[in-house]
Amino acid sequence: MINFEEELKKFKPSLEVEEAEDAIYDRDLTDMTDIMKEIIKEAKQR
């Protein structure tokens, strides 16, 4: 049985066009290749 109030909480406001720039800047783009490079760098320093 679906609970209306609980379901409603799952809907979040959408980003407006003016907010897109901030959203892009705030994005964490770290990926596995970055993590691997970091690990290799730390290993070399040891």
Place this chain on the structure above:
Amino acid sequence: MGSYNKIIHLSNVLYNDGLEKANVRDLSGAAESLRKSLRYNKANIPARNLLGLIYYEMGEVVDALSEWVISRSLSTDDNPAEQYLDAIQSNRSRLSSVNQTIKKYNQALVYCQQGSRDLAIIQLKKVLSMNSGFVKGRQLLALLYMEEKKYEHARKELRLAAKIDSNNLTTLRYLREVEQHVQKESSSGKSGHRKKEQTASFQSGNETIIQPTNFKDTSPIMTILNLIIGVGIGVLITCFLIIPNVRQSAVSDARKAELDANNELTTRTQEVNGLNQQIKDLKKQIKEMESESDDTQKTIDNYEQLIAAYDAFAQENVQGAGDTIANVDPNLLGIQSRTIYQNLSTQVNEQYIAAVYEQAEQDYNTQNFPAAITGLTKVVESEEDYEDGYAIYYLAQSCRQTGDVENAKKYYQRMIELHPGTQRARSSQQYLDELNQQP
């Protein structure tokens, strides 16, 4: 295979998975795979561009724009993201319409949270008329219909959402719930109908006789009575069904009008805010230009002072040259002018101080102490020990004569420190003691 190559391979595998899901319209599944692919390799340009396209298809235009902007910043060589962004940004009215859609959706969400479900439904219908592929909007509208017990409407919205994103969990969950309710309603409707039919037919020997359930004996009195009852029922229907319906319709129209007015107000407020910002920017520009104009005037005045000082020095008016050059700020001069200023200043300063001291000594000897203080202060500020300390000694004496006890004490003290053991130092000590004993 190296670790790096493995990561790139995994990213590509997830991209292929996302592409396959997108081909069968499992957009949410495809988006999930593509997001994972980008977690392995953020520079997987086809994966990022496809994720943007999926967001765009699901009506999430800002998310799509974000992906394409990042994609373009990561690679500019034959990147389709460039075309996607150009296509959207070149069509200003489309972009504005998209933004309006998002604002209306967010407003609908606020209405839901405030409990104004009817207003939210009206708002969402508008959103979907402008952006029919907006899956999240359709799901919210379906949820509202479910809460209003309008399961057929909800089913219609959910089926449209499923046409865009076939395997969306939220859509499927809502659809299942809606189907259950629709089935319940239809089965209860059929059984009720059957009961009515059973009461309307009966067997008589070999024949089946069907008689209307509301069959009544129609005598004249009964006819009149039925007529009166019919009129009564008609009046009651008018009072309790038609009039409230008309009222409801009027209220609904008024709410629609209110909603339109609110939207208009929001748009106008945004325009006013934009214009206010423009006014602020223009005021700032005016201030900056005024400040620049002031700086330019200061620089011109500074050069004029330097020229005046040079002219006075050329005419051997050392006093005038010294007074004028003191007003020149070397920081406002160019490199060449600053060199000229430094040469002139050095030459003028020596002669100027000598001339000032000569005049001040003359004033001191004629007991014109205020004028002597003015001149000697300039001399002492330029060179504290000028004329073997005589300048500071005369200054201390002049201050004492004019009753400026504090400065007199200060200059006597410096005299004692600079030339200890001289007659002037001893006299200074004597005056200092006398001044210190004064109340």
